[in-house]
Amino acid sequence: MLQTLRNAFKVPELRKKILWTILLVAIFRMGSHVPLPGINSDYLKNLSQSGGLLGFYDMLSGGAFSRSSILALGVMPYINASIIIQLLTVAIPQLEQLSKEGDTGRKKIQNATRYVSLGIAFILAYGIYATISSSGATAGLNSIQKVIIVFALVVGTTFCMWLGDRITVKGIGNGTSILIFINIISRVPTTIGSMLTLKEAGSASIIEIVLFGVFAVLLLATILYFSLSERRVPVQYAGKFAAGNSNMVKAQSTTHIPLSIIGSAVLAIIFSMSVMEFPKTIATLFGGTGEGQKEWAKWILTNPTSIFNQRSWMYVVLYAVLTLFFNWFYTQITFKPDEMSENLHKSAGFVPGVRPGEETTIFFEKVLNRVSFIGGILAAVLAVTPVLVQNYTQFQNIAFSGTGLLIVINVALDFTRKVESQMVVRHYKGFLK
Numbered sequence: 001m002l003q004t005l006r007n008a009f010k011v012p013e014l015r016k017k018i019l020w021t022i023l024l025v026a027i028f029r030m031g032s033h034v035p036l037p038g039i040n041s042d043y044l045k046n047l048s049q050s051g052g053l054l055g056f057y058d059m060l061s062g063g064a065f066s067r068s069s070i071l072a073l074g075v076m077p078y079i080n081a082s083i084i085i086q087l088l089t090v091a092i093p094q095l096e097q098l099s100k101e102g103d104t105g106r107k108k109i110q111n112a113t114r115y116v117s118l119g120i121a122f123i124l125a126y127g128i129y130a131t132i133s134s135s136g137a138t139a140g141l142n143s144i145q146k147v148i149i150v151f152a153l154v155v156g157t158t159f160c161m162w163l164g165d166r167i168t169v170k171g172i173g174n175g176t177s178i179l180i181f182i183n184i185i186s187r188v189p190t191t192i193g194s195m196l197t198l199k200e201a202g203s204a205s206i207i208e209i210v211l212f213g214v215f216a217v218l219l220l221a222t223i224l225y226f227s228l229s230e231r232r233v234p235v236q237y238a239g240k241f242a243a244g245n246s247n248m249v250k251a252q253s254t255t256h257i258p259l260s261i262i263g264s265a266v267l268a269i270i271f272s273m274s275v276m277e278f279p280k281t282i283a284t285l286f287g288g289t290g291e292g293q294k295e296w297a298k299w300i301l302t303n304p305t306s307i308f309n310q311r312s313w314m315y316v317v318l319y320a321v322l323t324l325f326f327n328w329f330y331t332q333i334t335f336k337p338d339e340m341s342e343n344l345h346k347s348a349g350f351v352p353g354v355r356p357g358e359e360t361t362i363f364f365e366k367v368l369n370r371v372s373f374i375g376g377i378l379a380a381v382l383a384v385t386p387v388l389v390q391n392y393t394q395f396q397n398i399a400f401s402g403t404g405l406l407i408v409i410n411v412a413l414d415f416t417r418k419v420e421s422q423m424v425v426r427h428y429k430g431f432l433k
Contacts, residue, residue: 032064043132061183125157219385328376386402
């Protein structure tokens, strides 16, 4: 990746795009340190350190959530809206038809996604306000100041979406993905500092820290290997008859359909995490604290028989099973074996050794089931790794996430491919001139 960037800087237009991206990212990072007016950030910091869904949100926001920044919501409302619209596209025929209308349809869906993200931003902003208000962090503020807090969070989300769009248009790569990438990377110094603090306090030895680092590197290498892996389905397309000297020769073109092994892993982990953490979040926000904690909240959070208790083995097992299921589910609705078979047949293509029609559909279903199972196992491992680290090691309250590593690698690979494709285009332009 560094060599690719070095070569890209030699091209004036690419250098301009990269510098523009760096400038917008710097503005974004500075904005994440602007605090909300009149808010005590200690309560949100404690919530984010408890891990789970709120800790995951804090990781994606680059610590802006725990700092009570105006960019605390980051691009999470937009991500949630994108997932909702994508699922609705499968369920609602009108949206599905709109997605097939080319650039015009995609622009309409993108505009709808922005409006939905604003609605989600208002809901999340009010939820954050209600959370910090119940802890007394907003004491002394009048009604107008409280409304300003909610609107500041929504405006912060809108600003993040605008920055992402600007990076996509004037920079390189997907702007939203790059912002999340930078946020996750920004947590690395904090993680290293926390580990050094544990060493100084005597909670962890230097050997444990080294072993933890080796484990993280091995996990990173595994994710990189599977991110570059794909299942290639061979496809042949019937060609036209070409006249030779004495015989008619029918030309055929051979290609393949690439199926990513872990293309659905991130969304599968987000889905399963939302299901597992939603009851805990409700219990944390509305179940009270200390001696005034309600019984139902206490059962959800601390009872050994509760499947939502992070320290129980049932939580780990159910978390892994849900991740495996959602990975299979999202793979099926994304690729749609029946449509793949139909489109292949319309294009005069076929899979060698498989009859067109129903047999091709069954073939694609079997291939997708195998791919989703392998990818689901890796996704489940990445999902439960932070839970196991929290439960069975000395590295509690460490900002470590297998999902974060997966996002970082995918965004880095996508950025590298975009830069290389831009260089190839400009190389051929120069050659033609």
